[in-house]
């Protein structure tokens with residue numbers, strides 16, 4: 001179905017009755033070549049690139065709820081490539097390049113807005129660390145500009161620069177960073193996969209994974225058994241439960257991360273701003289709401305809603321950084337379940353079971369990874385070997401201690417990221 | 418969320434520091450090998466439902482506690498001093 005200004009006008013005149021669903025609602029077939037467990041951003045993009053890049057279309061994506069109901073529709077939509085360590089650098093760089101061509105590729109408006117991201121720093125030591133990170137980004141071929149205090153003031157005049165605890169020394173500016181409309185990303189990939197023949201099956205919870213002689217043979221679901229030659233587990237916050245069906249324990253703990261949005265306001269925050277010392281970040285949605293968040297609640301949870309102490313902490317950080325925000329009214333808050341890995345970096349790998357793949361450990365940064373994660377998992381499933389830019393996302397790195405990617409430098413241990 | 422410390426009574430979550438899964442109390446022998454140590458340090462059951470984890474009463478009596486709670490509802494079932502649980 002085509003979208004155009006003319007079409008919107010026409011549908012408006014006829015009561016919006018002409019729009020049709022953009023993907024099918026198929027019955028599950030008894031057998032597929034490939035079954036993907038989880039219809040979030042990563043599962044959908046995996047199906048899309050399997051079809052588009054590798055010509056594989058006998059695929060089902062099984063989703064226990066509805067498309068877009070997981071974290072892909074709950075995040076704060078930041079898209080960036082400002083990583084530091086080999087492994088993450090090339091992967092997120094590749095992802096940002098895919099983002100930059102995504103709307104053309106999907107022929108779908110995902111409202112990708114490269115409005116620029118500024119990470120603030122508040123001491124000489126932090127400036128040095130950010131200069132080093134900026135150099136790593138430039139080495140990777142991405143963009144980074146080290147701003148001094150006056151440089152930040154030009155972009156963000158509304159900040160409190162003279163806060164006595166965290167005076168602003170400057171910021172690392174990533175002009176190609178920004179945001180995208182999260183639901184549209186899920187819908188765009190869903191439409192793209194469906195139109196290439198992939199079956200998207202909603203309200204279909206996987207309840208078991210069938211393994212015979214060390215080889216995966218299919219899955220059990222609430223809509224009956226489905227045979228498959230290859231199965232990919234792409235369940236984000238629920239990765240632990242899904243992997244348990246295959247007798248696996250993962251290096252993952254699930255934690256709740258909260259987010260907040262205010263009433264719609266006129267444009268006032270033009271960038272994505274992050275205030276790491278206060279555990280706070282913010283951007284303004286195209287609808288006008290200020291979208292912001294902070295850190296994890298910091299204890300394992302599947303509740304998808306958070307506690308008051310973290311809400312209080314986030315509000316305090318907001319007031320510290322930009323006192324003007326005190327005039328805005330918070331409309332709502334919500335939480336999502338994060339698959340936290342010990343080193344804070346993800347996993348895209350085979351498992352010990354032949355034909356069974358795992359994609360997890362996205363922590364709080366998996367939205368920007370949606371294009372490259374699907375691209376690389378599709379490559380792994382189709383060719384049997386990892387894609388170059390995801391070659392370090394190994395499942396066994398924790399056991400061997402080789403190739404850990406601890407961006408924050410806090411130690412490769414649970415509950416530290 | 419509130420935890421009832423056996424020594425101090427019912428207190429706000431802000432007073433406690435979270436110490437992760439209570440399997441931390443079952444430390445393998447130093448020479449147990451990398452599989453056992455990987456299990457201990459990295460791999461988790463990560464249950465959606467009943468769990469046992471460690472909390473430190475930072476803003477109170479300074480006792481490590483084993484808390485039995487539900488990760489889906491945040492309901493607390495039982496709080497025991499870790500010294501009574503660990504052998």
Ligand SMILES: Cc1cc2nc3c(=O)[nH]c(=O)nc-3n(C[C@H](O)[C@H](O)[C@H](O)COP(=O)(O)OP(=O)(O)OC[C@H]3O[C@@H](n4cnc5c(N)ncnc54)[C@H](O)[C@@H]3O)c2cc1C
Nearest residue numbers: 038040041042064070071072075076078206336366367368
């Ligand atoms: C508040 C918040 C803010 C965030 N902000 C950002 C940000 O600014 N930038 C960024 O890059 N990332 C951000 N993230 C992280 C990002 O949203 C996630 O890392 C990412 O969406 C996870 O991948 P996904 O989209 O595939 O997950 P999901 O959308 O959660 O997909 C997983 C799917 O698997 C399904 N599933 C689970 N179990 C089963 C089963 N047994 N059978 C069938 N289906 C199953 C679930 O229903 C779900 O739909 C944020 C997350 C949260 C919660």
Ligand SMILES: [Zn+2]
Nearest residue numbers: 422425474478
């Ligand atoms: Zn106490």
